[in-house]
Amino acid sequence: MVRAASTTNLRRAGRNAIVTRWVTWLVVLAAATLLMFLVRGMLDKAHVTLVFLLVVLGASAAGGRALGLTVAALAFLCFDFFFLLPYYTLTISNPLDWLVLFAFLITSAVAAQLLHRANATAEAATQRAQEVDRLAALGAETLNAADADDALRAIADVIRTSVGVDECDIYHRLPDGRAAPIARASAGEGTIALELSDIRGGRGSREDRIAQPGSLVDWIVERGTSAVELEDGTVRVARDLPVSTDASRHEPQTDIGTALAMVTRHDNTSASARVRDALGLSEELPTRHLHPAICALALPLQVRDHTVGVLRIAKRGGLELAPEQVRLLGALSYYAALGVERARLVAAAERAEAERRLEKLRSALLTAVSHDLRTPLTTIKGIASEIVRGGEPQRAVVIETEADRLDALVGDLLDLSRIQAGAVLPALSLNTIDDLIGAALRRAAGALGDRRVDIDAPAGELLAGHFDFTQTLRILVNLLDNASKYSPSGSPVEVHVRKQEDRLRIDVMDRGPGVPVSERERIFEPFYRPPDVPPDIRGTGLGLSIARGLAEAQGGSLQFSPRAGGGSVFTLELRGMDASAPDSPKVQGVEPI
Amino acid sequence: VKNNTLTILVIDDEPQIRRLVGNAVRSAAVLPPSDTEPSRGETVVRVVEAATGKEGIDLAAGEGPALIILDLGLPDMEGLDVCREIRAWCAAPIIVLSARHLDTEKAALLDAGADDYITKPFSTVEFMARVRTQLRRARSAPRSAAVISFGNFVVDQQRRRIERDGEPIRLTPTEWGLLRAFITHPRQTLTHRQIFQAVWGNAAGDAQQYLRVYVGHLRRKIESDPMRPRFIHTEPGVGYRFEPEGETT
Numbered sequence: 001m002v003r004a005a006s007t008t009n010l011r012r013a014g015r016n017a018i019v020t021r022w023v024t025w026l027v028v029l030a031a032a033t034l035l036m037f038l039v040r041g042m043l044d045k046a047h048v049t050l051v052f053l054l055v056v057l058g059a060s061a062a063g064g065r066a067l068g069l070t071v072a073a074l075a076f077l078c079f080d081f082f083f084l085l086p087y088y089t090l091t092i093s094n095p096l097d098w099l100v101l102f103a104f105l106i107t108s109a110v111a112a113q114l115l116h117r118a119n120a121t122a123e124a125a126t127q128r129a130q131e132v133d134r135l136a137a138l139g140a141e142t143l144n145a146a147d148a149d150d151a152l153r154a155i156a157d158v159i160r161t162s163v164g165v166d167e168c169d170i171y172h173r174l175p176d177g178r179a180a181p182i183a184r185a186s187a188g189e190g191t192i193a194l195e196l197s198d199i200r201g202g203r204g205s206r207e208d209r210i211a212q213p214g215s216l217v218d219w220i221v222e223r224g225t226s227a228v229e230l231e232d233g234t235v236r237v238a239r240d241l242p243v244s245t246d247a248s249r250h251e252p253q254t255d256i257g258t259a260l261a262m263v264t265r266h267d268n269t270s271a272s273a274r275v276r277d278a279l280g281l282s283e284e285l286p287t288r289h290l291h292p293a294i295c296a297l298a299l300p301l302q303v304r305d306h307t308v309g310v311l312r313i314a315k316r317g318g319l320e321l322a323p324e325q326v327r328l329l330g331a332l333s334y335y336a337a338l339g340v341e342r343a344r345l346v347a348a349a350e351r352a353e354a355e356r357r358l359e360k361l362r363s364a365l366l367t368a369v370s371h372d373l374r375t376p377l378t379t380i381k382g383i384a385s386e387i388v389r390g391g392e393p394q395r396a397v398v399i400e401t402e403a404d405r406l407d408a409l410v411g412d413l414l415d416l417s418r419i420q421a422g423a424v425l426p427a428l429s430l431n432t433i434d435d436l437i438g439a440a441l442r443r444a445a446g447a448l449g450d451r452r453v454d455i456d457a458p459a460g461e462l463l464a465g466h467f468d469f470t471q472t473l474r475i476l477v478n479l480l481d482n483a484s485k486y487s488p489s490g491s492p493v494e495v496h497v498r499k500q501e502d503r504l505r506i507d508v509m510d511r512g513p514g515v516p517v518s519e520r521e522r523i524f525e526p527f528y529r530p531p532d533v534p535p536d537i538r539g540t541g542l543g544l545s546i547a548r549g550l551a552e553a554q555g556g557s558l559q560f561s562p563r564a565g566g567g568s569v570f571t572l573e574l575r576g577m578d579a580s581a582p583d584s585p586k587v588q589g590v591e592p593i
Numbered sequence: 594v595k596n597n598t599l600t601i602l603v604i605d606d607e608p609q610i611r612r613l614v615g616n617a618v619r620s621a622a623v624l625p626p627s628d629t630e631p632s633r634g635e636t637v638v639r640v641v642e643a644a645t646g647k648e649g650i651d652l653a654a655g656e657g658p659a660l661i662i663l664d665l666g667l668p669d670m671e672g673l674d675v676c677r678e679i680r681a682w683c684a685a686p687i688i689v690l691s692a693r694h695l696d697t698e699k700a701a702l703l704d705a706g707a708d709d710y711i712t713k714p715f716s717t718v719e720f721m722a723r724v725r726t727q728l729r730r731a732r733s734a735p736r737s738a739a740v741i742s743f744g745n746f747v748v749d750q751q752r753r754r755i756e757r758d759g760e761p762i763r764l765t766p767t768e769w770g771l772l773r774a775f776i777t778h779p780r781q782t783l784t785h786r787q788i789f790q791a792v793w794g795n796a797a798g799d800a801q802q803y804l805r806v807y808v809g810h811l812r813r814k815i816e817s818d819p820m821r822p823r824f825i826h827t828e829p830g831v832g833y834r835f836e837p838e839g840e841t842t
Contacts, residue, residue: 432809439827470830
């Protein structure tokens with residue numbers, strides 16, 4: 001038997017091999033006949049019979065039953081024609097020669113038949129072994145792959161190559177019930193996608209139309225039925241498919257079975273006829289070229305009767321599967337279902353782990369916060385009750401400063417929690433450095449006191465950038481505040497602004513104590529305070545972590561570097577932009593001079 | 594000596610804040626509102642309180658207040674809606690109190706007709722300064738004079754000339770439009786949208802996103818240090834404010 005190869009190329013190659021084999025064995029037969037003919041006088045009938053029998057057995061083994069029988073028939077004729085008296089006729093003078101001749105023919109036929117059966121059994125065994133190997137390899141890959149998504153990609157690839165299709169996509173079901181692609185294996189570029197115009201069941205079930213194209217996988221996830229896509233852009237879902245009697249005899253009566261039956265090639269029916277049958281459309285679409293071929297098959301992936309995803313395979317120029325490929329697909333799709341389920345469980349575990357970490361951070365924050373909030377509250381409460389009991393009213397000034405500290409802390413905490421929750425959405429727009437630095441100097445005026453701030457920016461050039469103004473202002477105010485706090489009195493804070501290609505770089509520099517190497521990343525952590533900070537310098541400990549969070553939220557960065565000659569440099573990098581405005585539209589009531 | 598009665602409406606649902614604000618407003622409003630203004634004699638300040646938005650709107654209509662203090666966190670109505678409703682028929686300045694710090698919200702409030710905003714918690718000193726500014730602005734006549742001077746600048750609106758110490762400065766039409774919008778709304782925070790409307794009318798276009806760049810250019814022609822401006826101040830995330838007296842803080 002010649003096993004149907006799955007692609008046209010393979011099929012063509014197979015056909016060439018068969019022709020070669022036939023020609024070879026016919027030549028061998030001719031050569032054997034010629035050789036024996038040359039030495040005919042020395043040969044007995046038994047010799048000739050044995051040689052021909054050897055040729056027939058060889059041909060049967062190499063080329064199968066058909067070749068074996070053909071060679072046997074030809075050998076029979078040659079035997080009669082060249083080696084039995086009278087020569088060169090098909091008549092036979094000695095009746096006993098008939099016995100020899102027919103014994104030869106029967107022996108050859110039986111041998112050819114037996115060899116064929118042995119070969120078929122061996123081939124089936126090899127295929128099974130290959131299937132088992134594939135499944136074993138897939139199982140190992142599924143279990144071994146470190147990443148659940150990698151495993152799914154491996155499964156998709158195995159399905160694509162072993163079923164012999166161009167595309168294999170695996171979708172998983174999202175918590176909201178929609179389907180999203182998770183793994184894909186594809187033979188070439190692009191997607192075999194249909195302009196899905198009409199998704200419907202088989203005959204007459206028009207209520208299942210889906211208005212939106214491309215939502216087929218969502219639909220399958222929702223209903224748990226399988227579907228086939230036809231080349232004309234329509235889809236048939238399995239639930240309503242009437243199955244041809246031929247297919248239903250072999251396949252289980254399930255949705256998946258129904259869909260698989262549609263793409264299965266049987267030896268006795270042509271694919272197009274069977275599809276016509278299956279769809280019950282033979283009267284509408286009588287000829288093959290009018291009938292759209294199936295180009296994709298989508299199956300629900302189910303684990304414990306629960307649809308976890310969708311497997312879709314597609315092939316250019318029509319999808320057609322041999323029965324053994326269908327069997328393999330069934331087994332592989334179960335692996336895919338397990339893979340999807342595993343990916344889901346892994347994601348759930350990761351989420352739980354992230355939540356646990358967040359919870360840990362939150363409790364650390366809570367401890368720090370409750371301390372930082374209670375300290376000023378204690379002071380306020382104490383002084384207030386002192387005043388109530390006739391204490392010095394002037395002491396209320398302390399209440400005011402402590403209240404300011406509390407206000408700053410609450411503001412910082414709100415900002416930090418917003419940043420950590422990812423709730424800070426930067427409103428990026430075109431802004432000028434003049435505006436930014438001017439507003440920052442104004443806002444930090446209280447913290448700066450009478451400290452000088454030297455600004456070094458390119459003269460005569462209006463620098464602009466693409467950033468969120470208020471968030472960047474917050475960063476800069478925090479940096480100025482910090483620089484002023486740690487600088488020795490009398491030393492100015494310096495701000496350098498530079499444009500570097502498409503980036504804006506703002507350096508805020510002080511002559512403070514700097515930061516030891518081991519602490520250089522820790523200073524950006526919440527509630528970090530330098531180890532030997534003087535008690536009069538008390539911040540919330542959140543300023544730098546907020547500043548960095550805000551910088552990163554808008555695609556910028558904030559880095560620390562030591563300053564030559566002592567002190568710190570905090571470098572804020574932002575997206576720069578060309579500040580040359582286009583010609584302004586006409587201004588109301590003003591004509592150009 | 595003639596007595597003036599100044600009615601101030603405080604709309605806030607918290608009695609403690611109403612009391613605090615009422616006291617601050619009283620002490621701020623009795624001070625002479627402006628040096629340039631002749632003394633009007635003894636000013637009697639009357640504070641009217643409302644605890645809900647509805648009550649506030651009714652009192653704004655019935656009492657004819659000279660100034661309205663509006664808290665955004667009212668139980669019955671959105672503060673923004675109260676502001677918009679009052680502004681529809683009442684010209685009195687509105688100062689908004691808000692616990693929220695979002696700049697977009699501030700801009701929306703100013704666009705809805707509020708004149709100033711102050712975030713909680715605020716210092717009484719700062720609050721009183723804002724109240725005085727609004728009262729002064731409401732009393733002073735709108736600046737419609739053809740020639741206006743600020744700092745060492747003289748602006749002739751009719752001839753469209755601006756001089757610094759007698760030296761003319763060249764401005765582009767856009768910069769002129771901006772300057773005119775600023776000098777006709779002194780001491781008032783103008784939102785980006787309001788400036789855009791004043792300069793370009795309703796012409797939609799790219800100009801809005803370049804507004805800050807145009808202001809930057811104007812500032813570089815007027816301010817001696819554009820990063821420490823005297824006259825054109827940036828209100829972060831909201832807009833700009835023009836200070837003709839050249840405030841430096």
